Amino acid sequence: MQNSEALGLTAALLAVAGDLTQRIHDGVVARGFEGRPAYGFAFTRLAPDGATVTELARHLGVTKQGASQLVDELVAKGYVERRPHPRDARARLIVLTDRGWACTRAAEEAAAEVIRGWSGALGGEAEVRALREQLARIAPYGPIRPAW
Amino acid sequence: MQNSEALGLTAALLAVAGDLTQRIHDGVVARGFEGRPAYGFAFTRLAPDGATVTELARHLGVTKQGASQLVDELVAKGYVERRPHPRDARARLIVLTDRGWACTRAAEEAAAEVIRGWSGALGGEAEVRALREQLARIAPYGPIRPAW
DNA sequence: CCATATAGTCAACCAGCTTGACCATCTTCT
DNA sequence: AGAAGATGGTCAAGCTGGTTGACTATATGG
Numbered sequence: 001m002q003n004s005e006a007l008g009l010t011a012a013l014l015a016v017a018g019d020l021t022q023r024i025h026d027g028v029v030a031r032g033f034e035g036r037p038a039y040g041f042a043f044t045r046l047a048p049d050g051a052t053v054t055e056l057a058r059h060l061g062v063t064k065q066g067a068s069q070l071v072d073e074l075v076a077k078g079y080v081e082r083r084p085h086p087r088d089a090r091a092r093l094i095v096l097t098d099r100g101w102a103c104t105r106a107a108e109e110a111a112a113e114v115i116r117g118w119s120g121a122l123g124g125e126a127e128v129r130a131l132r133e134q135l136a137r138i139a140p141y142g143p144i145r146p147a148w
Numbered sequence: 149m150q151n152s153e154a155l156g157l158t159a160a161l162l163a164v165a166g167d168l169t170q171r172i173h174d175g176v177v178a179r180g181f182e183g184r185p186a187y188g189f190a191f192t193r194l195a196p197d198g199a200t201v202t203e204l205a206r207h208l209g210v211t212k213q214g215a216s217q218l219v220d221e222l223v224a225k226g227y228v229e230r231r232p233h234p235r236d237a238r239a240r241l242i243v244l245t246d247r248g249w250a251c252t253r254a255a256e257e258a259a260a261e262v263i264r265g266w267s268g269a270l271g272g273e274a275e276v277r278a279l280r281e282q283l284a285r286i287a288p289y290g291p292i293r294p295a296w
Numbered sequence: 297c298c299a300t301a302t303a304g305t306c307a308a309c310c311a312g313c314t315t316g317a318c319c320a321t322c323t324t325c326t
Numbered sequence: 327a328g329a330a331g332a333t334g335g336t337c338a339a340g341c342t343g344g345t346t347g348a349c350t351a352t353a354t355g356g
Contacts, residue, residue: 007255010168011287020162062345090303108151132156137269139159212334
């Protein structure tokens with residue numbers, strides 16, 4: 001692997017990631033929801049049983065104040081609500097509302113739509129599955145990180 | 149392709165992209181350069197012959213004012229310089245300095261180092277090349293977009 | 297039951313963009 | 327040639343989405 005090839009792979013990966021994010025966002029907006037891409041990452045942690053602000057912060061790789069501001073936004077838009085935590089009076093459980101679930105499903109549909117388009121470029125569904133498995137092997141654990 | 153699989157592929161792709169970006173950045177810093185990931189995207193457009201602020205702005209998908217501020221940063225850190233444009237007195241040609249080239253090579257090395265690590269997880273270099281080719285097929289044209 | 301750790305919020309601040317206004321220069325049309 | 331509009335770039339102001347720091351309330355271990 002020469003260094004220039006490494007840059008080419010990096011560029012392709014980040015271009016695909018940015019494009020996918022943008023198109024999922026567009027698809028979600030087209031289905032009648034407003035927001036920004038960060039919402040999706042929050043939703044994957046909040047579904048299915050909710051999470052505390054601190055857990056969400058760790059998942060997103062931001063401070064708990066930052067996560068709390070994001071939750072404020074989500075509450076204002078009606079996607080989540082803050083409930084008392086059943087086993088810890090200090091904490092609050094952030095859970096998806098019905099509208100939050102609907103938005104999550106819209107994101108899934110939009111993602112599936114984009115990825116279906118990849119089948120043509122790659123040759124078929126089998127190749128898409130292979131890509132998914134390869135990426136899963138090199139995907140890290142730990143908090144989500146912005147791609148740049 | 150079920151919707152939930154689409155989300156899994158999306159999550160894996162964005163996790164890999166974010167992790168790769170972070171580790172390239174770490175590698176560049178470890179080699180004695182300071183900056184942020186956006187620098188790398190600017191460098192790929194400025195090499196090898198330079199570019200105007202407006203061209204850079206289009207490449208990065210930001211306004212020309214935003215690109216100009218980035219160039220201010222790069223000038224202050226000694227990575228690029230503004231020269232008079234040879235064929236247009238309104239424009240300026242932004243070109244990499246020696247230090248800018250050195251930083252670019254450091255980023256290439258860091259990227260190659262990370263990607264070498266993928267060979268183990270994927271089974272070999274051939275699989276890495278296959279991944280590169282698949283991604284190149286679905287990579288879009290147009291400006292770079294932040295992944296979120 | 298006290299000492300310390302943890303969950304969450306409020307306030308102030310900052311980085312990295314945006315929009316709007318503007319000037320200099322290039323290009324096109326008559 | 328000269329006017330009119332398009333284009334390259336900058337300055338200034340403002341916004342968004344995060345940060346750090348200080349604080350309160352509750353939980354937990356000795």
